[in-house]
Amino acid sequence: MLFLAMWTGDIMFENTYELIVFILNFIGIYDPIYNVFEMFGLEYLLRIIIVLAEIAALFVFILLTVMFLTWMERKVVAMVQARYGPMVTGPRGLLQPVMDGVKLIGKEDIIPAKADRWVFTLAPFLIFIPALLVFIPLPFGESLIISDLNVGLLYIIAISAISPIAILMAGWASNNKYSLMGAIRAVAQDISYTIPLALAAISVVLLTGSLSTVDIVTAQSGTWFGFIPKWFIFLQPLGFILFLIASIAEMGRIPFDFQESESELVAGFFTEYSGMKFAMFFLAEYAHLFSVSAIVVTLFLGGWSVPFLSSIPATFAVLIPIISLAAFVIKTYVIIFFAMWLRDTVPRMRIDQLLNIGWKIMIPLALLNLLATAILLTAGVF
Amino acid sequence: MTWISKDWAMGGIIKGLIVTLKHVFRVGNRPTVTVQYPYEKMPVHPRFRGLHAIDEDACIGCGICEVNCPNSTITIVKHNTRWYPQVNMGMCLFCGICVDVCPMNAMKMTGNYELADYSRESLIYGPDRLLFKKEVN
Ligand code: SF4
Numbered sequence: 155m156l157f158l159a160m161w162t163g164d165i166m167f168e169n170t171y172e173l174i175v176f177i178l179n180f181i182g183i184y185d186p187i188y189n190v191f192e193m194f195g196l197e198y199l200l201r202i203i204i205v206l207a208e209i210a211a212l213f214v215f216i217l218l219t220v221m222f223l224t225w226m227e228r229k230v231v232a233m234v235q236a237r238y239g240p241m242v243t244g245p246r247g248l249l250q251p252v253m254d255g256v257k258l259i260g261k262e263d264i265i266p267a268k269a270d271r272w273v274f275t276l277a278p279f280l281i282f283i284p285a286l287l288v289f290i291p292l293p294f295g296e297s298l299i300i301s302d303l304n305v306g307l308l309y310i311i312a313i314s315a316i317s318p319i320a321i322l323m324a325g326w327a328s329n330n331k332y333s334l335m336g337a338i339r340a341v342a343q344d345i346s347y348t349i350p351l352a353l354a355a356i357s358v359v360l361l362t363g364s365l366s367t368v369d370i371v372t373a374q375s376g377t378w379f380g381f382i383p384k385w386f387i388f389l390q391p392l393g394f395i396l397f398l399i400a401s402i403a404e405m406g407r408i409p410f411d412f413q414e415s416e417s418e419l420v421a422g423f424f425t426e427y428s429g430m431k432f433a434m435f436f437l438a439e440y441a442h443l444f445s446v447s448a449i450v451v452t453l454f455l456g457g458w459s460v461p462f463l464s465s466i467p468a469t470f471a472v473l474i475p476i477i478s479l480a481a482f483v484i485k486t487y488v489i490i491f492f493a494m495w496l497r498d499t500v501p502r503m504r505i506d507q508l509l510n511i512g513w514k515i516m517i518p519l520a521l522l523n524l525l526a527t528a529i530l531l532t533a534g535v536f
Numbered sequence: 537m538t539w540i541s542k543d544w545a546m547g548g549i550i551k552g553l554i555v556t557l558k559h560v561f562r563v564g565n566r567p568t569v570t571v572q573y574p575y576e577k578m579p580v581h582p583r584f585r586g587l588h589a590i591d592e593d594a595c596i597g598c599g600i601c602e603v604n605c606p607n608s609t610i611t612i613v614k615h616n617t618r619w620y621p622q623v624n625m626g627m628c629l630f631c632g633i634c635v636d637v638c639p640m641n642a643m644k645m646t647g648n649y650e651l652a653d654y655s656r657e658s659l660i661y662g663p664d665r666l667l668f669k670k671e672v673n
């Protein structure tokens with residue numbers, strides 16, 4: 155009965171937990187397992203185990219994505235520069251990230267003599283964990299979401315705000331002038347660009363009236379006049395551009411990579427790190443790239459919604475989670491490709507130019523965008 | 537009013553983005569120019585100055601190359617009853633003067649540039665590694 159309902163697309167799941175329970179039920183092993191746990195009065199343990207399995211799957215997905223992204227980054231740079239890029243390890247160098255990981259694990263873990271040992275060790279974890287936590291309220295596909303928080307967007311912005319602290323900790327604890335300079339720059343940059351980022355996001359929230367990422371995505375499904383997808387990029391072109399620029403600045407990628415400007419500050423705030431701790435900074439950087447691109451897609455490019463999905467025959471409704479996941483991943487990779495492409499094209503800005511653009515152009519424009527959205531919304535245009 | 541004349545549409549960046557995109561998708565004549573080095577080598581120019589080679593029959597052991605070498609790279613050593621130059625590749629600057637001054641045209645330079653080695657001693661190329669015999673035809 156349930157299966158039939160799923161087949162015709164009548165029931166929707168709120169999050170992945172319910173989807174997993176449904177699948178287990180469908181195979182017919184949920185009840186036996188549940189009974190075993192109930193015998194010991196430990197039903198909550200089953201729930202915890204399922205949630206942990208979800209988190210593990212998310213973790214593996216993110217790590218694989220990050221490994222693929224490092225490879226993709228090198229390939230895109232190589233293509234722009236008329237080179238080959240990694241070619242030897244695996245087919246077209248696809249296993250190169252694995253070898254890099256093995257190399258980094260095998261390296262000596264050096265802590266400088268005058269470093270603040272505790273803070274120095276804590277910083278890589280503090281930057282890595284928020285980079286993963288951001289994914290919790292992100293919908294990867296229809297009902298593929300760990301938890302649909304009703305303050306999802308606020309949660310994402312708040313969690314991303316932890317990373318400047320970790321960067322400052324790393325820079326301060328290294329006891330190295332380059333690290334400290336890089337950390338101070340990174341914090342200045344993050345603080346100035348979070349404001350236009352949040353303001354551009356608020357315009358979207360005005361349109362949907364909800365902070366929940368699922369609501370934002372649902373509001374973007376469907377089309378206008380049958381051919382323009384109802385994505386917020388068409389309602390908020392200025393907001394989209396501001397959000398994109400601000401998020402590239404948040405990621406610290408090339409036109410704005412002051413935290414690790416190689417030609418000025420050796421490697422910025424992680425100059426002193428080696429081995430596994432360096433790998434964590436590296437992973438966090440690419441996890442951040444993926445998460446920020448995913449947020450751009452969720453807010454402005456319709457998230458997992460495929461504009462013409464409703465016209466798909468009902469017999470394929472069971473495939474909706476898979477189709478939506480594919481749509482989400484493709485859109486995210488388009489944004490990631492844009493970030494890499496921009497990185498290969500433009501040189502680094504100067505720090506005063508960065509702050510000028512942030513405070514004198516981006517924030518006024520973001521406020522203007524917010525005002526225009528509010529006026530048009532009150533006038534009932536949207 | 538300087539802000540009016542500024543390129544607010546960021547035309548320069550967009551132009552650059554288009555150029556790099558053409559490279560990514562290989563639009564027009566934009567091939568990959570590098571080669572997969574250890575497996576595939578670039579052709580070497582005919583007058584490339586690499587490792588030396590000495591014609592075993594032509595060299596008379598006169599020592600003119602030794603005298604003219606700006607880095608004192610060459611020493612004349614005995615090898616099977618005759619005297620031949622020995623070249624310390626760690627000091628050679630590949631100027632080619634030794635080739636130019638040789639009165640017998642015995643000194644040549646080959647296209648071999650893979651000269652990295654594990655010790656300083658193995659960089660000293662004695663006559664046993666430098667001599668070649670011209671085929672008589
Ligand atoms: S290589 Fe030429 S210059 Fe040098 S010793 Fe032989 S003949 Fe003389």
Ligand code: SF4
Nearest residue numbers: 605628629631632634
């Ligand atoms: S190439 Fe120049 S430096 Fe090298 S052996 Fe000949 S003369 Fe000396």
